[in-house]
Each structure stands twice: as C-alpha cells, then as structure tokens.
Amino acid sequence: MARWRLKLPRNPPLPTRIPPILRTRTSKIDHRGELIKPNTPRLWNAKRRIKTSHGLTAPQLQLYRQNRLPAWREHVSPDVLSFIDAQQPPLTPSQLLRLLASPAAYFSHPHNVPASSRKQVYLPQFSITLTRTPHNPPSFATFHVPLWFSKLDLRSYLLSLYNVPVLAIRSFVTPAKIKADMRRGRRFIDRAPSKKKMTVQLVEPFIWPEEVSDFAEWEKDEYWRVGRAQVEIQREEGTWGKFNADLRHRRAISQQARDLVNGGRVWRSTWMQLPAQRRVLEGVADVVPIKTQAVEEKSVKGKGIV
Structure with missing residues (x-):
C-alpha cells in the first residue's frame, strides 16, 4: 500500500531589504571650515530618477562590450564614476556592465548597494505610552512599557529620540487578576499578561495640556445620537424586532x-x-x-x- 506524503514547499529565507536612499550631501565641515568627512557616493532609487546621473548610451555600450571604447570613463557621470572607484573589492565585469547600462535599474536593488553606503533605518517593534497622572508633580512622568524593558532602555530611549534627560527611574509590575473560565464543562484558571510601568524623574518639568471638555466643535452629541438611532433601527428591522414587541408603540398607546x-x-x-x-x-x-x-x-x- 502506497503511502502519500504531503510535501510542503520550502521557501528560502528572505534577504534583509534596506532601501537605498539618495544622498546629495553627506560631508561634515567643522566650525573652522575644514572638511572632516568627504561626500559619500550618491545613491539612486528607481522611484527617484536623476537626470544628471547617467551611464553609457546604447551605441557606447555596444562599443564597450567589444572593447572598442577605452575612454568610457569620460562618458559616465561623476557620481557613478566615484561609486565605481569606491567599491572594495571592485565590481565584477558583469556588475559593471549592468551599472553602465542603467544606473537607476542597478541601484533599485538593495543588494547591489553595500550596507556601508546606505542609511540604516531601525524601526522599533515595541510601544511606549505616556499616561496622564494628575496626582504626580510635573517633574515626574509615568510610562507603560513592555515587560522586558529595563531602566537603561527607557533612559536611552528618552535621551536618544526626544533629548529628555532623566534623574531617576522607578519600575513596578502590576500582575493581572486570576479569572476562572468554564469551557466544555471544565473549569480553567486563566490570567492576563501583567503590565509594567516606569516612573521617571525629569530634569525639566512637563505640564500636561488641559483636557478638552467642550466637544461641540466635533459634534460629539450628534454623533452618538445618530449612532444610537442607527442601532435601534437595525434592531427593529432585524431578528430582534421580529420576535419582540414594539415597546415604543405600546407606551404610546398606554x-x-x-x-x-x-x-x-x-x-x-x-x-x-x-x-x-x-x-x-x-x-x-x-x-x-x-x-x-x-x-x-x-x-x-x-x-x-x-
């Protein structure tokens, strides 16, 4: 008896995709006017076509393939030429041919640009929430942070992103309540994830803005009135209205x-x-x-x- 096995396709791991970003000026000059860091080669993106950056034309590319264009460097834009000279190890003949044919198409693929010439963008995979605490003085702020977050992480986060120095940090974890759930005639004990808070002491006090009390500008009352009316109409026209009496009509008759x-x-x-x-x-x-x-x-x- 033959046994059939389900063979699942093995997907190869996806490469890290860091999009190339155009750099027009990356040099650093000190207060004396001396150059500290020279300009890095400009990068291209397929969505950002640069008219000043170009490779070889079709006739010139045909001569280059036949080794009949020794002065090909004179026909290439300076930014493309500087990128070719800065590569260590140098580009292979096939890579150089694709670059000279179309620089925009070549640099549209991130793996063609080395990581040292790209701007590294790291997006956080966590969220930090600043809560309103009217019982605390203005020099203290409370944050909701993940459970694995440490005091050093929060201090670095506030200082690096918002330039907010802190003096002291206190952390505490609030465990969730235990709940009993009946599933299929059996009793299960469950508990939600705990919550972690951190209270920091700020160097400069932060005062919360006043809470909005008048919502007439946003038509809050009209919004909720229309919402309740729509829910009531849906109940009357749905299954609930078919099997239940119209109480409004009964009250009017009484x-x-x-x-x-x-x-x-x-x-x-x-x-x-x-x-x-x-x-x-x-x-x-x-x-x-x-x-x-x-x-x-x-x-x-x-x-x-x-």
Missing part, C-alpha cells in the same frame, strides 16, 4: 389611554377626526385645541347626533 381616562383628551371616532386632519393638512384651518374639541363633542351629543 399614554393615550391614560389621557382619555384623566380627561386630558377627548375620544373621537375616525370618521369625525379625518376631515379636521385633512383641513389642517390643506392649510384651510388650524389645529383644533383640546378644549374646543370637548365643547364640540358636547354640542354634538346635545343635538342627538351620533
């Missing part, structure tokens, strides 16, 4: 009944109320008040009209 019992409203049959409503809608007459309706009802009963 209120009308109470008004009739208390004498606040006079009951009139439909054939007596329709003409008045029609006249009001057409604009011929105004709305008849309750007292006038009661007087008309008494006069109609006195005349014996049913």
Whole structure:
C-alpha cells in the first residue's frame, strides 16, 4: 500500500531589504571650515530618477562590450564614476556592465548597494505610552512599557529620540487578576499578561495640556445620537424586532389611554377626526385645541347626533 506524503514547499529565507536612499550631501565641515568627512557616493532609487546621473548610451555600450571604447570613463557621470572607484573589492565585469547600462535599474536593488553606503533605518517593534497622572508633580512622568524593558532602555530611549534627560527611574509590575473560565464543562484558571510601568524623574518639568471638555466643535452629541438611532433601527428591522414587541408603540398607546381616562383628551371616532386632519393638512384651518374639541363633542351629543 502506497503511502502519500504531503510535501510542503520550502521557501528560502528572505534577504534583509534596506532601501537605498539618495544622498546629495553627506560631508561634515567643522566650525573652522575644514572638511572632516568627504561626500559619500550618491545613491539612486528607481522611484527617484536623476537626470544628471547617467551611464553609457546604447551605441557606447555596444562599443564597450567589444572593447572598442577605452575612454568610457569620460562618458559616465561623476557620481557613478566615484561609486565605481569606491567599491572594495571592485565590481565584477558583469556588475559593471549592468551599472553602465542603467544606473537607476542597478541601484533599485538593495543588494547591489553595500550596507556601508546606505542609511540604516531601525524601526522599533515595541510601544511606549505616556499616561496622564494628575496626582504626580510635573517633574515626574509615568510610562507603560513592555515587560522586558529595563531602566537603561527607557533612559536611552528618552535621551536618544526626544533629548529628555532623566534623574531617576522607578519600575513596578502590576500582575493581572486570576479569572476562572468554564469551557466544555471544565473549569480553567486563566490570567492576563501583567503590565509594567516606569516612573521617571525629569530634569525639566512637563505640564500636561488641559483636557478638552467642550466637544461641540466635533459634534460629539450628534454623533452618538445618530449612532444610537442607527442601532435601534437595525434592531427593529432585524431578528430582534421580529420576535419582540414594539415597546415604543405600546407606551404610546398606554399614554393615550391614560389621557382619555384623566380627561386630558377627548375620544373621537375616525370618521369625525379625518376631515379636521385633512383641513389642517390643506392649510384651510388650524389645529383644533383640546378644549374646543370637548365643547364640540358636547354640542354634538346635545343635538342627538351620533
């Protein structure tokens, strides 16, 4: 009996992709005007076409392949030529041919540019949150940090990114509560991840801005009113509205009944109320008040009209 095995494709590891960034000026000059660091070779990107940077044309490239263009360095832009001379070890003939054919296409691939000529960009994979603590003085700030974060990490983070020196740091971990969960008739004990906070003492005090209390500019009340109305309409038109009574309609009917019992409203049959409503809608007459309706009802009963 043959046994079949599921063979999964083995994907090769993806190379680290560091995008090349265009550098137009990387030199450093001190206050005396002396050059400390010269300009590094300018880099290209396929999305940033540079008209001043060019290699060889098609006829010149054909002559270069046939070794009939000894003065090819005179036809290449200086930035491309400086990049070729700065490579250690030097470029292979195939790499040099691809570079001279199209510098933009060559430098669009990150692996063609050495890491020393690229700007290294490191994006953090964690988040730090500054919390509002009105009970603390302005010289103290509290942060929510990952559990593996140390005091040295937070000090370096604040100093390197925000240029905020600190005097002291205190850290504490708040364990989460234990919760019992019933799954498939069995009881499981679970606990959420703990939370770590760090309180730093700042050199310069930081005062939080005042909290926004008036949200009329952003129409907060209208936003929540429309949201509640949409949820109510969806409930009435959905399954919940089909299998449950309309409580709003029931309350309106009960209120009308109470008004009739208390004498606040006079009951009139439909054939007596329709003409008045029609006249009001057409604009011929105004709305008849309750007292006038009661007087008309008494006069109609006195005349014996049913």
